[in-house]
Amino acid sequence: MATDIAAGRAAELHRIVELACARVGLNPHGAELIKYTVNAVYRLPREHVVLRIASGPVGVSRGQHVVTMARWLHARHVPIATLLDADQPLTVAGDYTVTFWHELDRRTDWAAADLASPLRRLHTLALDPADHTALPTWDPFSTARDRLAHADIAVLASADARWLGEQWDQAEQGFRRVQDQLPTGVIHGDPHTGNLLQRDDGTVVLCDLDESGIGPLAYDLVPQAVGATRFGRRDFYREFVHAYGSDVRDDPVWPILSRIRELIMVTSVLPDLEHRPTVAAQHAHRLATLRTGRHDVPWDLYT
Structure with missing residues (x-):
């Protein structure tokens, strides 16, 4: 709780x-x-x-x-x-x-295959031309700007806010340069074991569709690859690569997509930090490691 x-x-x-x-x-x-x-x-x-x-x-x-x-x-x-x-x-x-x-069952003992299976099902969906109009497009950049605009100024220093805005501008420029080269489809946008649930019949399902939409398929592999370093989940990531069949770190766009992922994990909690001191402390740690370029420093989960 x-x-x-x-x-x-x-x-x-x-x-x-x-x-x-x-x-x-x-x-x-x-x-x-x-x-x-x-x-x-x-x-x-x-x-x-x-x-x-x-x-x-x-x-x-x-x-x-x-x-x-x-x-x-x-x-x-x-x-x-x-x-x-x-x-x-x-x-x-x-x-x-x-x-x-x-309500569905929440577990904590997920295997890498539990995450890879529904993702592969999602990534094989065929899209009709009408779907490109009906469905939202993956757009972390607009969301980040909205969250920066509504950040808790009592907690986030103005210099940090400016720095994050600049980093997001650079990340978007890098993504736009390669966007047309990336295979696209329906993605979850935030796939990790915390966003898995289980039905009564044992079927594993994805939840939390806030970041879902039409986007680069490779991005859905990035959270686990980043988590291998930031959350000490290297063994889990090796199993995930085997279960899904691809290692996104071998993709030329990995540096761009991993930067976007880390920025999301710092920017997502900006509104309402003042009322959650533990989240604010972890946010400060994450931000400090990004600002100093310390990409090998572990993070804790927000709680």
């Missing part, structure tokens, strides 16, 4: 849970905060439902984004988490965007 959150923020989020549940006729009693990095994620034990809360302009755009992707992927029988049958996303109290999902 996520506990490192200021009391005032916890009370505000609980109020949003109650308001959102009232809108769709769910019982919020006993709502449990299970995760709070980019989104606040609550489990509703009496309903077997998971509720995700995002805030601000990024949350509004992402709410519609995940609903669009979830419905499109579900119609094509891709193993993903399933939306509740309700009018979604909801806008609550003006600044919060809420989505509801059927």
Whole structure:
């Protein structure tokens, strides 16, 4: 259970849970905060439902984004988490965007093949011309600028904000130079074992579709490759390469895509750092290693 959150923020989020549940006729009693990095994620034990809360302009755009992707992927029988049958996303109290999902089993003993299998299914999806209009395009650059614009100025120094903005500009320029050379398709955008769930029949599914869309297929292999160094998961990554059948570090675009990944993992939590001291401390560590070019220094997970 996520506990490192200021009391005032916890009370505000609980109020949003109650308001959102009232809108769709769910019982919020006993709502449990299970995760709070980019989104606040609550489990509703009496309903077997998971509720995700995002805030601000990024949350509004992402709410519609995940609903669009979830419905499109579900119609094509891709193993993903399933939306509740309700009018979604909801806008609550003006600044919060809420989505509801059927609760599935959470595990911690995932194998590399558990992650590689649904990714390979996702990456083999055929796209019709109409899909390129209907589906969102992977765009970490616009999202990063939005998050920088709404960063907690009480926590993020102005010099750090400027530096991150410059790094994102450079990363986008590098990506645009090679973009047309990259095989594209539907990607998850943030595939790691923390975004896996399991159905009652044992099927492993992907959740958290905030970064999903049409994008470079190679990017979906980058999180595990970066995690091999930053999170000490070298053995897991070797198994992942074997299960998926490709090592993205051999790709000429690896330096560009890995830089984007690391910038995402620093920029994603900028809004609301003030209310989460442990997240803020880890963010400061990650930012310091990037600013000093220390790419071999390990990171901890945000908790």
